[in-house]
Amino acid sequence: MKRKNDSQNSRNNSSATPDWQARDPNYHAEQGRYEDPVPSRALILQTLVDHEGPLNVDDLIGHFKLTKLNQQSALEKRLGAMIRDGQVVQNRRGAFGPVAQMNAIAGVVQAHRDGFGFLCRDEGGPDIFLPPRQMRSLMNGDRVLVRITGTDFKGRPEGSLVEVLERGSREVVGRMHVDQGIAYVIPDNPRVQQDLLIPQDASMGAKHGQMVVAEIVAPPGNRTLPVGKVLEILGDHLAPGMEIEAAVRAHSLPNEFPDNVLREAERIPDTVQPQQIKGRVDLRDLPLMTIDGADSRDFDDAVYAKTMRKGPFGTGGGWTLWVAIADVAAYVTPDSELDHEAAARGNSVYFPQRAIPMLPEKLSNGLCSLNPNVDRLCMVCEMRVKPDGEVAKSTFFEAVMNSKARLVYEDVAAILENPNGPEAAKVPHAVPHLQVLKDLFEAFYKAREKRGAIDFETTETKIVFGDERKIDRIVPVKRNIAHRLIEECMVAANVESAKRVAKMKIAAPYRVHEKPDAMKVQALREFLTERGLKLGGSDRPETQDYAAMLARTKGRPDQPLIQTVMLRSLMQARYSAENLGHFGLALTHYSHFTSPIRRYPDLLLHRALKHLIHKKTPKDFAYSVDAIEKNGAHCSMTERRADEATRDVTTWLKCEYMSHHVGEEHDGLVSGIAPFGLFIELAGLYVEGLVHVSQLKNDYYKFEARHHRLIGERSGTAYNLGDTVKVKVVRVNLDERKIDLELIQSKAPGQRSSVVKDASTESRPFPSKKKRRSR
Structure with a gap:
């Protein structure tokens, strides 16, 4: 690390009595813990905020007049810990500055199976979109610093990686594959995007197809896959109970009492x-x-x-x-x-x-x-x-x-x-x-x-x-x-x-369920307006307005669709020390x-x-x-x-169950729509599969997020949430937990899907699963 000469002189020659003790709000606590206290995190942060620019280690040592070598070393260690915890950032010249003033945001990476990811901010607020090129060296659960570089095509803040603060889980659960002498683990958790290379001497003798637990010994780089070693062989892929053993380890669930x-x-x-x-x-x-x-x-x-x-x-x-x-x-x-x-x-x-x-x-x-x-x-x-x-x-x-x-x-x-x-x-x-x-x-x-x-x-x-x-x-x-x-x-x-x-x-702790986000409410209003319905209240409707809407839609053929869209407009319940009430239950106090x-x-x-x-x-x-x-x-x-863990297990079990039903035809209901296809819930089986958009023949289909439908560019044929269809089970992929369906017939026999003219072509992914919200 390069250091300024005048700062080095202040490190060695300063003998004046330091005055930082009187300014440090945590000095007495530090004094009780250390023989030679150093400035607390709070004082270091305030000093960096008040200074006109970033300061390096020697600048800070001189500023605080730390003459003892053990104090100087302790300050460097504290700065390192502050970097790890996302409080400060170190630039390329080795100088430190507060995260906010260095235009960096700390948070945890949430990866998506399709290659992109999001940064969930430590301080709350909207997630930051991380495109695939930023995710190459990152894994799900990593704590990182990100700088906002603009917005993506959906209007979300988009970021680029500044620094990895702390790597997430060091263990990966997956299925061992051996191909032409090269061994690698395909992660069971779809959020872990990269396969894990396993050197020959680190496989513990695991065979092709077995489920294993592997430790990451080298994280991924921009052009390299992560490298790991096998820690435990769980057993055969289809062994009874294996789906739970895999989920427990994939989600780092504590499952044995010390x-x-x-x-x-x-x-x-x-x-x-x-x-x-x-x-x-x-x-x-x-x-x-x-x-x-x-x-x-x-x-x-x-x-x-x-x-x-x-x-x-x-x-x-x-x-x-x-x-x-x-x-x-x-x-x-x-x-x-x-x-x-x-x-x-x-x-x-x-x-x-x-x-x-x-x-x-x-x-x-x-x-x-x-x-x-x-x-x-x-x-x-x-x-x-x-x-x-x-x-x-x-x-x-x-x-x-x-x-x-x-x-x-x-x-x-x-x-x-x-x-x-x-x-x-x-x-x-x-x-x-x-x-x-x-x-x-x-x-x-x-x-x-x-x-x-x-x-x-x-x-x-x-x-x-x-x-x-x-x-x-x-x-x-x-x-x-x-x-x-x-x-x-x-x-x-x-x-x-x-x-x-x-x-x-x-x-x-209170159990809080906050009012719906204004943007989601606006999207819900537009959806309801198209069906001749109007949600009461202003931009922030009350619970009674939602309840009244549900009451008005009872008996309508599109009632399940309306209920699904309303449910997706709500926030997720959580725990908080602040009493924010419970929107869903219409209660001012709830715990x-x-x-x-x-x-x-x-x-x-x-x-x-x-x-x-x-x-x-x-x-x-x-x-x-x-x-x-x-x-x-x-x-x-x-x-x-x-x-997430229980959903993974249930999805795996349903896929295993449906692997014995390939080739069968079933009636179904369109339960979710995304740009890449239709999610169909099979009647009587309570299992969901996907009709990929490429299976919708004789047209090019575009996704309309506002209307919750896929629509053909030339024919105007639309597939809507709640449509009844007939499908064939064509493929089940247990590794990816996917059930592929083929559309045989839509609507009732002899009818065809509705035709819409001059439809807009918005494209925004929409979650396919009905999310159960815990009260």
């Missing part, structure tokens, strides 16, 4: 101890019950409702509702080994026939699971609900409970439909309590409709396995009254917990209180509520707003990571 975590869990007694009950409210005689799926193993919520009598003048009435949640915070304490591991995982991950829990099984399926007929510690939200479904008041307290029944959704729905049926006969003591809960649910649902919450009609599916974990069939999962009953009880408790922490001004076994933000919220229950002041809480915000961003990431 020994120190397991040892800490083992030290916890297997049952509730008498000293733990002291000071808690005893609810063991209250007929609380759990209602979950038939294959659930961890029960973190139980409910009970009691009808309240009306007064002599028609006052009163309504219900008292108890929502009891497993008291995970009683066992997982801050800064413990269990806590660090749960925070890192962020949430449990659920694959078909396998789960990766956030907590060890002793807690997730044992002490923290509200199993029937055993004592369990719990956090309770007790609510007084008025006849109109509004919560009049609520209170939170620590309790001990004993669940009186473990019920499943389907049985509860059958009991509510026929209180004298066979399902009711199995649990007669629970029937009257379920009928009270049904009455309460109807009141809650009316309140929900009144406030205008959005209620999209989506179809979820379940994979049914046969022998050797091969898919037997894919079936729709129908939401019944029991699902909705529990959902409304949980929403009520989530709302009350958010109101409580907001009122007491204590740092806690996640009800699943601390499988979501870390719920555990943090429980800790905040416990702090208040014990009459402690909010300012004494162990977590700052910044800490909550940082954790919320992390848990939002782990949630997306889990969604």
